[in-house]
Amino acid sequence: MILIVDDRPENIFSLRSILELHSFPVDAATSGEEALKKTLKQKYALIILDVQMPGMDGFEVAEILSGNSQTKDIPIIFLSAVSTEKKFITKGYNSGAIDYIIKPIDPDILLLKVKTFIRLYEQNRELNLMQENLRSEIEFRKKTEQQIQEKAQELHGILEAIPHIAFTASSTGIIDFVNDNWYQYSDSIAKFIPSHPDDPSISAQWNDAILSSRALETEVRIKRLSDDVYHYHLLSLLPVKENDSIVKWVGTYTDINEQKLAAKRKDEFLTIASHELKTPLTSIKAYVQLLDSVTPEKTDTKPFVDRTLKQVNKLDNLINDLLDISRIESGKLRFDLHETDFDQLADRTIEMLQQIYPDIEMHREGTAGVKVLANEVRLEQVIINFISNAVKYSPGSKELHVITKLSPGGKVYFGIRDHGIGISDKDRESIFNKFYRVSDSGSTPQGLGIGLYICAEILRRHDAEFGLESKLGEGSTFYFMLPLFKN
Ligand code: ADP
Numbered sequence: 001m002i003l004i005v006d007d008r009p010e011n012i013f014s015l016r017s018i019l020e021l022h023s024f025p026v027d028a029a030t031s032g033e034e035a036l037k038k039t040l041k042q043k044y045a046l047i048i049l050d051v052q053m054p055g056m057d058g059f060e061v062a063e064i065l066s067g068n069s070q071t072k073d074i075p076i077i078f079l080s081a082v083s084t085e086k087k088f089i090t091k092g093y094n095s096g097a098i099d100y101i102i103k104p105i106d107p108d109i110l111l112l113k114v115k116t117f118i119r120l121y122e123q124n125r126e127l128n129l130m131q132e133n134l135r136s137e138i139e140f141r142k143k144t145e146q147q148i149q150e151k152a153q154e155l156h157g158i159l160e161a162i163p164h165i166a167f168t169a170s171s172t173g174i175i176d177f178v179n180d181n182w183y184q185y186s187d188s189i190a191k192f193i194p195s196h197p198d199d200p201s202i203s204a205q206w207n208d209a210i211l212s213s214r215a216l217e218t219e220v221r222i223k224r225l226s227d228d229v230y231h232y233h234l235l236s237l238l239p240v241k242e243n244d245s246i247v248k249w250v251g252t253y254t255d256i257n258e259q260k261l262a263a264k265r266k267d268e269f270l271t272i273a274s275h276e277l278k279t280p281l282t283s284i285k286a287y288v289q290l291l292d293s294v295t296p297e298k299t300d301t302k303p304f305v306d307r308t309l310k311q312v313n314k315l316d317n318l319i320n321d322l323l324d325i326s327r328i329e330s331g332k333l334r335f336d337l338h339e340t341d342f343d344q345l346a347d348r349t350i351e352m353l354q355q356i357y358p359d360i361e362m363h364r365e366g367t368a369g370v371k372v373l374a375n376e377v378r379l380e381q382v383i384i385n386f387i388s389n390a391v392k393y394s395p396g397s398k399e400l401h402v403i404t405k406l407s408p409g410g411k412v413y414f415g416i417r418d419h420g421i422g423i424s425d426k427d428r429e430s431i432f433n434k435f436y437r438v439s440d441s442g443s444t445p446q447g448l449g450i451g452l453y454i455c456a457e458i459l460r461r462h463d464a465e466f467g468l469e470s471k472l473g474e475g476s477t478f479y480f481m482l483p484l485f486k487n
Contacts, residue, residue, distance in 0.1 A: 001042065002114065004028045005035040005061065006050040006079065015048060018107045024114065032056030036064055039071045045121045046114060051080045062098075073124060075117040077101055077110075152177075155250070165193070165233075165253040171246045173210045184224050185253075193253070196221035196230050209237055213246055219260075222253065231257040271326035274319050281319060285312050324454045325434065333457060335375040339485045342368040342412050343404070345376055349383045350402060357391050361399040368404050368412040371485040378458045379482075385451045386416045386478045392447075394420025394475070407481050411465070415479035423470040431468065432456040 002024050004015050012028045019026050027042065029035040033056055035047070047065070051058035058078055065071040078100040099113055152168075159166035159179045167178040178189050185193040195202055199220050209216035216237040221230035233253040240248040288309050295305045327333035350362055390400045401417040423431060423438065430436045437449035459466045459480050470476035 001025045001027055001044050002118075003035060003038060003042075003044045003047045005030075005032065005047060005053075005058070007031060007053045008050075011050070011079075015105070015110075018105075018110060019114065022111060024118070032058070032061040035061055039065065039068075039074070044074055046075050046077065046117045048077045048079060048114075051078050073121075075099075075121055077113055077117065079103060079105070159250075162252070164255075167251045169249040169251065171248060173206060173249065184226070185222055187225065193222050202235065206237065210249070213239060215239060219256070220253075231255060232260040233257075267326060267329050270322050271329075274322035274326065277319050278323065281312070281316060285316055288312050318448070321448070321450050321454060324457075325450055328454070328457050333461075335378050335461070337373045337375055337462065339371050340374040340376055340379070342370060342372045342374070342414075342482070345374070345379060346383065346402070346404060346414065349380045350387070353384060353387050357387075359398060360391055362387075363399060363401045365401060365403045366405045368406060368414075370406065370412060372412055372482045373485045374462055374482065375458075379462070382455045382458055382480065383414070383416075385455050389451065389478070390416050390418035390420065390476075394418045397475075403477075403479075409481070411481040411483055413479060413481050415477045417475065417477040419475040422472040422474050423468065423476055424472050428468060428470060432466075 002019060004012050004019075004026060005028070006012050006015070007030055009030065012030070016026045016028065027038065027044070029038050032053055035049070036056075038044075039047075049058045049061060058080075062076055062078075065074060065076070076098050078098070080100055081103045099117070101110060101113065155168065156177055156179075159168070159177070162179075163181070165179065165181040165185060167175055167182060169175045175189055175192070178186075182189070182193070192202065200218070202218070202220060205216055205218055208214075216235070218235050220233055220235050222233055223230045232255075234256045235251065235253050237249055237251045239246040240250055288305065292305050292309050295302050324333060346368075350364070354360075354362060387400070387402075394400065397419040399419070401415075403413070403415040403417065405413050407413040427436075427438045431438075432452050432455070434453040435449045436453070437447070456466065462480075462482055464480045464482045466478075466480040468476055468478045
């Protein structure tokens, strides 16, 4: 918008006509005072200012405008009746653009000057805007940088205070901070704490974690610089995210040596105890079986002999499981795999289980019709465990489904679906771990939590995939998928 200031309405009229004809929006004031009032309310791109006016003249108006930060940059074109020295005209108005036109006005010259000044004003405004944006961008960056620094300092303070070895690394895995404890194990921030030569490589695992953006948790043995003894530590590496992208990694080493030694002592005890128990139990079992075979049916003692045999068998299974665990731990769970007809193996096992659980209806769905590479005894053990669990953890349910099919991936799928208590998502992740039991299974029977751990190990040795699907309160499906036998 252009403001025309002139005490003569006819002058305003002619100027307005010229400018409006060329699409410039125009406003007008008939005195200096009115012009000043208007500039406070409205932003003008240019003021065309008559020099000779009664009351406040053009120079005074310009002087006041130049003193106000809001108006000082508005370009001014003075209108003067007489040819006046430019130096004189610029009096009192030293900042901003300025020019003059002698009356009578030549419309072409006026338009040329107006266009130039408007363009100048626009450019100036854009420049100012850019400068303003730049200033706030710099402010914002400074503030963010300061916040990041404060956060990092806070984090470093916390990491210094904890008893663990702790460090942080950039999003690409370059270590940029280590706490004091680090230096008991490494002499430099640039040298990652070396782990036992027999432990899996940390750098490979770490690279994987960074590439997949996933947290890492692994057990490693490390030793103090002052020491020659390796201690077990749990190394955990967690990503720190901001707006869903990783900005940092925080790593800690927690000393778990005591727990590891205690677990080792417990395993050793279980191994010794189960071996010691196995020998006398084998004799007891043999004697009870003998007693059972010589006790005539329908005598008073027969039910007691039957019950004793049943309990002895339970104890025998339990001790066999414990022995299996110690074999797994010591890497001595060894068995061979042979060409095996899967359907025959499944039929035989289920038939045997049907006799143990005569009240449960086991619905068979599908057959495999193929051979697999398996150890029959061990695979039977897995099926027995899955089905026994399905019965055990489905109180009140009288049926389960046994599903056999060839999976699209060219494997034999075998699943047991029950209608039992089900398993929560949280428990599902750990259910195949050693000694893991669901803590809240209500009044349902509880075992030792070793059956599935052994199954998992057996299935791994078969190169099988395995898992479960489950919904709490609705039931579970435990399954495995075995590779086919290939000649
Ligand atoms: P155990 O049955 O001897 O405790 P397992 O290793 O066979 O040990 O099973 C571990 C845990 O998994 C069980 O304690 C039980 O809580 C849960 N579980 C196993 N099978 C099922 C199932 N079919 N339905 C619900 N829970 C199950």
